[in-house]
Amino acid sequence: DAGVTQSPTHLIKTRGQQVTLRCSPKSGHDTVSWYQQALGQGPQFIFQYYEEEERQRGNFPDRFSGHQFPNYSSELNVNALLLGDSALYLCASSLPRGRVNTEAFFGQGTRLTVV
Amino acid sequence: KQEVTQIPAALSVPEGENLVLNCSFTDSAIYNLQWFRQDPGKGLTSLLLIQSSQREQTSGRLNASLDKSSGRSTLYIAASQPGDSATYLCAVTSSSNTGKLIFGQGTTLQVKP
Secondary structure: OOOOEEEOOEEEEOOOOOEEEEEEOOOOOOEEEEEEEOOOOOOEEEEEEEOOEEEEEOOOOOOEEEEEOOOOOEEEEEOOOOHHHOEEEEEEEEOOOOOOOOOOEEOOOEEEEEO | OOOEEEEOOEEEEEOOOOEEEEEEEOOOOEEEEEEEEEOOOOOEEEEEEEEOOOOEEEEOOEEEEEEOOOOEEEEEEOOOOHHHOEEEEEEEEEOOEEEEEEEOOOEEEEEEO
16 A cells, blocks of 8 residues: 655755645545645644645745645645745645544655755 | 644653653644654654544554643653654644644654664
8 A cells, every 4th residue: 555655855946946746645545735844843734635625724825835636646836935945845645524534644755955 | 822842852762761752732622643753854654643532542662642631642662772763743633623733843762772
């Protein structure tokens, strides 16, 4: 059973550029959430997608956007990159609220470095 | 606003010791609490999930307890091994908003041979 997979694993971008990160959820999961983890900090919630719509959003600017596809995979897009966007970006998949088990499973992350 | 705190931030113990990691949260209205392990530069591995109606969960040498009324959870690791060295994160989802996990900053554990 494939777990949550993310691509790419590492990425270096220049300030002002745009980046797209990808995530495939665990088999059977239809809800995808994205988190940003700065060095030495706990992950911070960016947003969550379910049924191809953004259901919730954390305190992140509009430069952060996303998409979910019919096969439940998801993309995170960040425009006009800032040095402060350098972080580990984590994707988590789960079943939506109301299901018996809402345990979240995470991918290995994408390390984004903005120079 | 829910806040999650983990103390201590770092811990170093000799191999074989039993140890306890602490997690506290400010709002007791949680849906569940999850403990994760994170190796340096890697993603999160789910260790244990405790539903709000449960008091504890066990997996191998790990035991997690939950006391909602006091806003606390502990992760007990028995007979620690060098392979247990990692950062341990706890996260809660609120009853009113189960869409996101709210994380503590983690406890970095080093188990010395």
